[in-house]
Amino acid sequence: HVAHNSGNNExxxxxxxxxxxxxxxxxxxxxxxxxxxxxxxxxxxYIYTADDDGLSEPWFGKVWLNPPYAAGLVDKFTSKLADEYVSGEVEEAIVLVNNATETGWFASLVSVASAVCFPSQRVRFWSPSGEPGAPLQGQAVVYIGRNAGKFVDCFSELGWCAWVA
Incomplete structure (x- = not known):
């Protein structure tokens, strides 16, 4: 499925x-x-929109990231996040991505993570018109930061969570 994620990113x-x-x-x-x-x-x-090109802007603080899942974009967004965390600009982050555990970008993202949650149901994203989507695959919520215990406590209501070794 990941290779075919090239449709609507909204x-x-x-x-x-x-x-x-x-x-x-x-x-x-x-x-x-x-x-x-x-x-x-x-x-x-603060937000960056598609018009702002968030990949070319500085990232900082506490980041929420639901990146565009299109092939060629998700890897750039997750790589930028990892770099900004390692540099110290990003204090902590929570990322919602497809559970594409077989991909290089997922492995790179998890290499800087301290916890992960696999939701017990596929996430029903909503469209700009407010309609729920029909998810094609499962997701993972990845936590990067020093508060893995709180992440696991909060997200365990939504799925199976674990610390990353």
Whole structure:
């Protein structure tokens, strides 16, 4: 499925995942792959839209990332996040991606992670018109930061969670 993710990238995260992320991180500083509509739910202090090209902007603070899943984009967004975390610009982050465990970008993302959650159901993203989508595959929620225990506590209500060794 991952190789065929080249359609519409405008799918937004259900509120329960964003609320759990907000609890874990104590707020969301930046959503680097957002829109004004998506931010009505995310409520990040700063957002980058497709017009801003978040890949060319600095990332900082506490990041929520639901990257565009299209082939060629998801790997760039997750790589940028890993780099910004290692550099110290990003304090912590929660990333919602397809559970593409067989891909290089997923392995690279998890290599800087401290916990992961596999939701017990496929995430029903919502479209700009407010309609729920029909998910094609399962997702993973990846936590990068020093608060893995709180992440596991908060996200265990949504699926199976574990610390990353």
């Amino acid at each position: 799918w937004y995260t259900p509120a329960e995942y964003i609320e759990a992320a907000r609890v874990v991180m104590g707020g969301i500083t930046l959503d680097p792959a957002s829109s004004e509509l998506a931010n009505t739910k995310v409520r990040a202090d």
